[in-house]
Amino acid sequence: MSTTPTPRPNVLAIPAYVAGKPPTPRPGLTSYKLSSNENPYPPLPGVLEAATEAAAAMNRYPDMGSSALYDALSARLGVPTDDLAAATGSVALIYQLVNAFCGPGDEVVYAWRSFEAYPIAVTVGGATSVQVPLTAEGRHDLDAMAAAVTERTRIVMVCTPNNPTGPAVGQAELDAFLAKVPQHVVVVVDEAYLEFVRMADAVDGLATYRAHPNVVLFRTFSKAYGLAGFRVGYAVAPGPIAAALRAVSLPFGVSHVAQAAAIASLEAGDALMERVDELVARRVDVVARLRDVGWELPDAQGNFVWFPLGERTPDFAAACGEAGVSVRPYATDGVRVTIGEAEALDRIVEVAAQFAR
Known part of the structure; x- marks a missing residue:
């Protein structure tokens, strides 16, 4: 003892x-x-002004429900607000997903090397990482990842484009992969670098989420939108999964200033x-x-x-x-x-x- x-x-x-x-x-x-x-x-134009104005109310708690941000994202993406979950950067969503869906003995499958927050979040949640080697070209080996799914698998992470190696997954190969994964397994399409993709057969994340009850999109304002210092990420997910992510989120985690900056960034398309x-x-x-x-x-x-x-x-x-x-x-x-x-x-x-x- x-x-x-x-x-x-x-x-x-x-x-x-x-x-x-x-x-x-x-x-x-x-x-x-x-x-x-x-x-x-x-x-981006208008963002600093919106953030400065919001900062004047720093003596008040932020909107815990991120309602204005959800409304703006809903209008932009064409998804219900119930299918959204905001967090302190998309990295927080990884922790929340593991917390919501995994316990000791459960497995999370992901490519390696990939985003280094994955093994950290899995370990924090008490689950087990199953790391599937990338191909020699730095790509996800989706066939091997599908083969790594067992009865203990609760989550599969697909980072596209893959951080840090760079290649992205195509829609056809993602569809073939999803056909092999049981629907009770949550499949994350981690799209932190979505806006930079220029390739034939690029993944249509929104269409994929609409077609599959187990697909979750992770996105962020940190990269293309330039709000890395404000920590705003969001998930687009089927309602029950989004609700689980919101349920385990840190209360008031996304500040009022960050929400205002994110909304203004969406308006500067x-x-x-x-x-x-x-x-x-x-x-x-x-x-x-x-x-x-x-x-x-x-x-x-x-x-x-x-x-x-x-x-x-x-x-x-x-x-x-x-x-x-x-x-x-x-x-x-x-x-x-x-x-x-x-x-x-x-x-x-x-x-x-x-x-x-």
Whole structure:
């Protein structure tokens, strides 16, 4: 018997989340942070004003039901408000889903390497991770994931585009996968980078959710909308699943200021797409330049590119740091680089050219 308070064993087993680090200042260089998949642009038109106005009521609790945000999302997406659940970023929804649907001994299937919050949330919830290796091209192996589903499986996570490797799942392969998964298993289509996808047969998340009673979409205002600091994500899910997500949510978790900023961001759709299209153009350009200097990279459908470096991962990250750009290394798997400022990407290409040689 311990003589001091001891957390539950699963809490002690939680893997650490490694956030993207800020750049180390370099004399004579402007430093850039490409380590967190943040949007490099300032707030969309009208958003700062809406947030500032909302901040004047900081002495009041936010709307716990996020009713104005739900109304705005319902109108934009064409879904009932009962099929929505907001949270402090889409990462919170992962925790809530596991909390709502899993207990000890239950399994959550997901690709690996994928979003590193998955194993953390599963461990916090006392469930068991079933990690299915990606293909050599950094893609989900949906056949292998379907084969990994057992009678203990409660949730399957499909991250598309996959963070950190970049490829996205196509609609036809997702449909084939869903046909193999029992309907009592919740299938999450995690679309944090939805707006950046440019591919044939791209997933239509809303149509997929409407066609399947077990499909949940996770989306966020952190990436394309540039509200990473305000923490607003939402789920689109069949009513009973959405209700379960709301039931286990942190009360007042999405602040009044965050809700106001998210609503204003939805109203700035034209400006949003101009920025997203510019980032996609930079992504296409930098991938082409990297391939020109000898790199074989996975398909990039998010706002980032993936360097499959293996044992050279720490050295590449250090070289980028010396060039005044922070990137996100993943152990000895590779490095993820956000599509950010043009000058920062030029430096990445220079470093990568030296490594390729």
